[in-house]
Amino acid sequence: xxxxxxxxxxxVRGEGQKAKLYCAPIKGxxxxxxxxxxxxxxxxxxxxxxxxxxxxxxxxxxxxxSAKCLPNSPCSLEIQATKLEDSAVYFCASSQxxxxxxxxxxxxxxxxxxxx
Amino acid sequence: xxxxxxxxxxxxxxxEDAVINCSSxxxxxxxxxxRQKHGEAPVFLMILLKGGExxxxxxxxxxxxxxxxxxxLYLTASQLSYSGTYFCGTESPNAGGTSYGxxxxxxxxxxxxxx
Numbered sequence: 001x002x003x004x005x006x007x008x009x010x011x012v013r014g015e016g017q018k019a020k021l022y023c024a025p026i027k028g029x030x031x032x033x034x035x036x037x038x039x040x041x042x043x044x045x046x047x048x049x050x051x052x053x054x055x056x057x058x059x060x061x062x063x064x065x066s067a068k069c070l071p072n073s074p075c076s077l078e079i080q081a082t083k084l085e086d087s088a089v090y091f092c093a094s095s096q097x098x099x100x101x102x103x104x105x106x107x108x109x110x111x112x113x114x115x116x
Numbered sequence: 117x118x119x120x121x122x123x124x125x126x127x128x129x130x131x132e133d134a135v136i137n138c139s140s141x142x143x144x145x146x147x148x149x150x151r152q153k154h155g156e157a158p159v160f161l162m163i164l165l166k167g168g169e170x171x172x173x174x175x176x177x178x179x180x181x182x183x184x185x186x187x188x189l190y191l192t193a194s195q196l197s198y199s200g201t202y203f204c205g206t207e208s209p210n211a212g213g214t215s216y217g218x219x220x221x222x223x224x225x226x227x228x229x230x231x
Contacts, residue, residue: 040223042224043203045220048217055216103146104148109156
C-alpha cells in the first residue's frame with residue numbers, strides 16, 4: 001500500500017493481559033521500525049527489521065515484548081502481561097533501502113494502548 | 117543520547133516567522149524533521165544529509181551544520197495549519213559511515229499559530 005497501516009487504532013487491556021499490535025509497511029519498503037510514544041511526547045525506539053530479519057532490538061524490554069515481520073503478513077508487536085507503564089501510543093514506520101543516503105521514514109497512525 | 121530542541125514552545129500570529137533548533141552531542145549522519153498534530157501520526161517534512169545541506173518546502177526550510185551537530189527549522193509567514201509539535205529526529209552513522217533510518221527524537225517543540 002501507499003501508507004503504513006496500523007491496527008487496531010485503540011486497544012484496552014487489563015494489567016497482566018496480552019496485547020498484540022499490527023503494522024503493514026508501505027509496499028517496497030525494506031525497513032520497519034517500532035516506536036513507543038508516551039504522554040510527554042517522547043519517542044522511544046523499540047526495534048527495527050530489515051525485511052523479516054531483526055536488525056536492531058536494543059530498545060526492546062525483552063522480558064515481555066516481542067516482535068515479528070513474517071513474509072506476506074503484517075508485522076506484529078506483542079506485549080505479554082501488560083503493565084500500567086506500557087500505556088502509550090505505539091507507532092510503526094517504514095523506510096526504503098537507504099539508496100543515496102535517503103532514509104526518511106513514514107509513520108502509521110499509531111495504536112493507542114491503554115492498560116487499566 | 118536524545119537531541120535537544122529549543123524552544124520548547126512557540127506562540128505566533130499568522131504571518132509571523134519562527135525558528136526551531138535541534139542540537140546533538142553525537143556525530144550525525146542526517147537530521148529528519150516531522151510535524152505531529154494532536155492525536156495524529158508524525159508527518160515527514162524533510163531530511164537533511166551531512167554536508168551543510170539546506171532544503172526548503174514551500175515556506176518551511178531547514179539547515180544542517182554537520183560540524184556543530186545542529187539543525188534549524190525555519191517557518192516563514194506562518195499559517196494556522198502549521199500548528200503542531202515539531203520533532204527533529206537524528207541519525208548517527210554506523211561503523212561503515214552510513215545509516216538506515218533509525219531515529220533518536222528530540223523532545224518536541226509545540227508551535228501554536230493564532231489568527
